[in-house]
Amino acid sequence: MIKRIPLAWLNLTHDRRRFATSLAGVGFAVLLMFMFNGFMNALYDSQLQLLNRFNGEIIIVNRLRTNMFVPRAFARRRLYQARAFDGVQDAYAMYISEVNWKNPETRKSRGVRVIAINPDEPVLSIPEIETYRQLLKLPETALMDTKSRVEVGPVEPGIISELADRRIRLVGTFTMGTDFASGNGNLLMSDQNFLRYFADRGPEEDKRSFATVDIGVVKLEPGTNVERMVNVLRENLPNDVLVMARDGDNGFVIRERNYWQENTNIGFVFSLLTSMGFFVGIILVYQILYTDVADHWAEYATLKAMGYKNGYLLGVVMQEAMILSVLGFIPGVLVSQLLYTAAGNATGLFFQMTPERIVNLLIATFIMCLVSGAIAVRKVQTTDPADVFLTLTQVLSQVSS
Amino acid sequence: MSKTQPQSTFDPPRDDLAVHIQHLNYFFGAGDLSKQVLFDISLDLPRGQIVILTGPSGSGKTTLLTLAGALRRLQDGSLRVLGKELVGLGDRALVNVRRNIGFIFQAHNLFESLTASQNVEMAVELTGNFSSKRDQAVAMLSALGLADRVDYKPQSLSGGQKQRVAIARALVNHPQLVLADEPTAALDKKSGRDVVTYLHNLSRQEGCTVLMVTHDNRILDVADRIINLVDGRLESDSTPNAFVHSKTQEAIAEVSADMFIM
Numbered sequence: 001m002i003k004r005i006p007l008a009w010l011n012l013t014h015d016r017r018r019f020a021t022s023l024a025g026v027g028f029a030v031l032l033m034f035m036f037n038g039f040m041n042a043l044y045d046s047q048l049q050l051l052n053r054f055n056g057e058i059i060i061v062n063r064l065r066t067n068m069f070v071p072r073a074f075a076r077r078r079l080y081q082a083r084a085f086d087g088v089q090d091a092y093a094m095y096i097s098e099v100n101w102k103n104p105e106t107r108k109s110r111g112v113r114v115i116a117i118n119p120d121e122p123v124l125s126i127p128e129i130e131t132y133r134q135l136l137k138l139p140e141t142a143l144m145d146t147k148s149r150v151e152v153g154p155v156e157p158g159i160i161s162e163l164a165d166r167r168i169r170l171v172g173t174f175t176m177g178t179d180f181a182s183g184n185g186n187l188l189m190s191d192q193n194f195l196r197y198f199a200d201r202g203p204e205e206d207k208r209s210f211a212t213v214d215i216g217v218v219k220l221e222p223g224t225n226v227e228r229m230v231n232v233l234r235e236n237l238p239n240d241v242l243v244m245a246r247d248g249d250n251g252f253v254i255r256e257r258n259y260w261q262e263n264t265n266i267g268f269v270f271s272l273l274t275s276m277g278f279f280v281g282i283i284l285v286y287q288i289l290y291t292d293v294a295d296h297w298a299e300y301a302t303l304k305a306m307g308y309k310n311g312y313l314l315g316v317v318m319q320e321a322m323i324l325s326v327l328g329f330i331p332g333v334l335v336s337q338l339l340y341t342a343a344g345n346a347t348g349l350f351f352q353m354t355p356e357r358i359v360n361l362l363i364a365t366f367i368m369c370l371v372s373g374a375i376a377v378r379k380v381q382t383t384d385p386a387d388v389f390l391t392l393t394q395v396l397s398q399v400s401s
Numbered sequence: 402m403s404k405t406q407p408q409s410t411f412d413p414p415r416d417d418l419a420v421h422i423q424h425l426n427y428f429f430g431a432g433d434l435s436k437q438v439l440f441d442i443s444l445d446l447p448r449g450q451i452v453i454l455t456g457p458s459g460s461g462k463t464t465l466l467t468l469a470g471a472l473r474r475l476q477d478g479s480l481r482v483l484g485k486e487l488v489g490l491g492d493r494a495l496v497n498v499r500r501n502i503g504f505i506f507q508a509h510n511l512f513e514s515l516t517a518s519q520n521v522e523m524a525v526e527l528t529g530n531f532s533s534k535r536d537q538a539v540a541m542l543s544a545l546g547l548a549d550r551v552d553y554k555p556q557s558l559s560g561g562q563k564q565r566v567a568i569a570r571a572l573v574n575h576p577q578l579v580l581a582d583e584p585t586a587a588l589d590k591k592s593g594r595d596v597v598t599y600l601h602n603l604s605r606q607e608g609c610t611v612l613m614v615t616h617d618n619r620i621l622d623v624a625d626r627i628i629n630l631v632d633g634r635l636e637s638d639s640t641p642n643a644f645v646h647s648k649t650q651e652a653i654a655e656v657s658a659d660m661f662i663m
Contacts, residue, residue: 003531005519007512014514302510305472306570307500307527309493 008319011292022288026328027335029281030365033274034336034353035343037361040270042349046179047260049350050115050186051246051253053125053176056092057226058233059252060216063242067259068181071098073212074241082216082233087224092123093213095194098183099201102162103153110151111183114142114163116194123217128174129188135171136190144170147177147348148185155185163187164197178348180260185348216241278368285324285372289317293376314377321373325365332365333358411479418481419578419610420446420469425478427464438464440633442478448577451604451611451623453641456630462614463582465630469612470580471498483577500527503571503609505600507583509563511555517542517566518551524570541569545599561592568596572603579604581613585620597623621645 013019047068060082062072079091095116100109117123119136128143135141142163144155153161159170176186189197191210198208220229226245233243244252261267293300300313333353340351411423427439438461446452454462467473468480468487474495475488485498511520521538530537539551545565555563564584571579581600585593597620604611613624621627627644629637637644 004526005515005522007515007523010514010519011512296512298508298510299512302504302506303523304496305470305499305504306524307496309496 008316009323011296011316012320012323022324023328023331025284025288026281026324026365026369027331029277029284029368030329030332030361031336031339032277032280033361033364034332035339036270036273036277037357038336038340038343038351038353039349040266040274041357042344042347042351043180043266043270044257044260045352046177046348046350047181047256048253049177049179050182051256054215054217054246054252055122055125056217056219057224057246058218058220058230059244059246060091060218060233060237060241061214061244061252063240065214065242067256067263068096068179071096071206071214073208073214074216076211076213078237078241079213079216079218081237082218085229085232085236087221087229087232089219089221090121092117092121092217092219093191093210094123094215094217095191095198095208096214097194097198097208099164099197101152101184101187103151104159104161105153108151110149110185112148112152112163112185112187113182114187114189114194114197116189116191119190122219124188126174126176126188128172132172136188137192138171139196140167140193141169141171142187142189142193143172143174145177145182145186145188145348146173146175149178149348152185164201166197168197177350278364281365281368282372282375285321285369286375288324289320289373289376290379292320293317293379317377318370318373321369321376322366325369328369329362329365414481414484414486415445416484417447418445419448419450419483420444420612421479421481422469423479425468425475425480427461427468427473427475427477438633439468442633442635444628444635444638446610446612448610449604449608450625451601452613452626452628453621453624454612454614454628454630455616455621456636459632460630461633462630466580466582466612466614469578470502470504471495500574501576501578503574503576503579505564505568505571505579505581505584507586509555509567509587511563511566511570513555516552516554517547517558517562517569520555520566521570521573524573528574537573538569541573542566544603545569559592560588561595564588564592564596565599568599568603572607575607575609577609579609579611581611581615583615583617584613585615585617590619593617593620 012022050068060074060078062074064070064072076093079093082088082091097114098111099114101112102109117129119129119133129136132143136143144152146155148155153159155170155173157170157172161168174188178185195209200207218233220226230243230245237243244250244255246252248254303313304310337353340353343349344351415421422442422444425439425442426437428435428437430436442465454465456462468475469482471482471487471490472495474490474492478488480487482498483501487495487498490498512523515523518535518538521541522534525534525537539548542548542551545568547562547565547569550558550562555566558566564587568584579600584600585596588596600611601623621641621644624641627639627641628635629644637647639647
């Protein structure tokens with residue numbers, strides 16, 4: 001059995017305090033990458049929170065609605081037409097509007113997004129709708145998103161405030177989260193109440209009615225081929241509406257994500273910040289490894305004189321790099337997890353740490369440490385062991401004399 | 402001035418010599434900046450001898466030692482170590498030669514993170530004897546009187562003990578040639594004496610050749626030969642007694658009445 005002395009591990013861990021500091025350094029670099037990457041993903045993922053709750057396989061929107069921000073509605077007739085096709089179980093209407101909500105405590109008005117549905121139809125996968133169905137049917141009632149920003153004031157049942165300058169009562173809450181189009185929060189109400197608030201808001205505003213719908217959610221019979229059904233609806237419905245599958249590469253959800261990726265600087269800014277974290281990490285780890293090499297200069301040189309090849313020393317430094325990357329990653333992930341929760345609570349954005357993202361950053365950390373190791377090891381490699389001894393002997397003879 | 406013998410003659414290799422140096426020249430640097438540090442050195446070290454290399458600072462002692470230790474590439478002359486010609490060898494071949502040589506340095510150069518035994522085992526691992534490395538290391542440390550310090554780390558060992566661990570590391574693979582650079586310089590008188598005595602005994606038992614650079618007059622008596630190097634040239638090659646005698650004479654001559662008359 002071949003059991004080498006684990007020189008890399010022993011050298012790293014010999015000085016406990018320095019080892020802890022080193023791991024904290026790597027962990028910090030990992031944390032930076034996680035936070036910047038996390039914010040980027042959170043901004044994208046948050047846009048999809050409402051979309052992922054649509055309870056249907058096919059989505060129908062106005063052709064001009066390139067993203068959720070565009071307030072373009074389409075004729076409700078299209079949904080009735082869609083229902084006529086074999087394989088379509090039902091087609092639900094969803095009404096969306098932006099309007100001011102008055103914070104009951106500060107009396108300041110803030111824009112919120114109102115989402116209206118027929119409470120008797122399973123349009124959205126939000127269990128609270130079922131819970132509060134009867135209350136939602138009462139006039140001037142609504143549910144408020146608990147992840148709304150703090151500016152909207154307290155979010156709890158029983159709050160009475162004003163929506164579009166009209167009295168409203170919160171009968172319950174649900175949990176979803178904000179996105180770019182939602183303003184300060186989400187309010188969920190019945191379609192009947194929607195008419196009460198938005199049918200006639202004055203001469204300047206659009207008059208809403210049941211004749212137009214913002215988003216159509218088509219529920220298919222179980223076992224129906226979604227792609228085929230999308231094609232059938234596309235061919236048969238007039239061109240004013242866009243028919244898309246909800247999921248899939250050409251789906252509605254991906255389209256929304258792509259819109260924000262292609263039309264904002266989020267990706268560029270946060271990728272830049274993430275790579276800055278990466279380079280900070282390279283410098284940190286290089287510093288750690290270089291200090292180790294410099295401190296053990298004479299010992300490593302002795303190994304070379306004894307007959308160890310450059311490859312062995314390279315291996316030791318690389319092993320140290322890998323130990324640092326793996327062990328530094330763990331505290332980095334754990335602290336990031338805490339900060340994700342904190343940031344999610346503070347912003348209402350949707351921070352999620354998926355296994356894929358963790359693996360990606362682990363690989364990045366790995367590369368980070370290997371690059372640092374490769375730079376640090378060059379010094380050991382290119383030096384003639386005899387030169388090291390000569391310098392060392394001279395230095396020591398000066399010290400001792 | 403450097404190439405004094407354009408037609409250098411080289412003797413054939415001899416098995417009874419551990420180190421066989423003929424007409425060796427060595428330069429630091431290259432091109433216009435090159436500076437010659439060793440001039441036409443010819444030197445034979447028979448097997449089993451303890452040879453002390455001495456001379457003033459900058460005379461090229463350590464350079465000669467590193468050349469004999471296959472730590473530098475050589476271009477000119479002939480340097481045979483344990484029957485292997487080093488002149489013209491590449492880095493990889495030099496590494497293999499080094500494995501047959503034990504090095505002892507002024508500083509112990511032990512890994513603080515490893516125990517005494519592990520430091521010695523690092524040398525054994527080079528031979529591939531992974532199963533017996535611990536036994537070999539403990540045996541060698543015991544031979545040097547460190548049986549009860551096997552699992553101590555260097556920071557809990559005295560200076561002399563650390564140097565003995567370093568010696569154990571140099572000798573554990575039973576090298577036929579030991580090169581020592583000021584092994585006693587960092588030690589007090591007694592530890593220095595002990596180290597030299599161990600080196601002497603082990604060399605007699607193992608029959609290995611020891612080439613030692615030192616300024617330490619207290620240990621000259623262990624040597625079979627003393628070689629004096631001045632300005633990169635061999636100045637004298639004599640027995641310890643003759644060397645001490647000549648040095649004393651010189652000293653007396655130097656402290657002559659002339660300097661007071663001035």
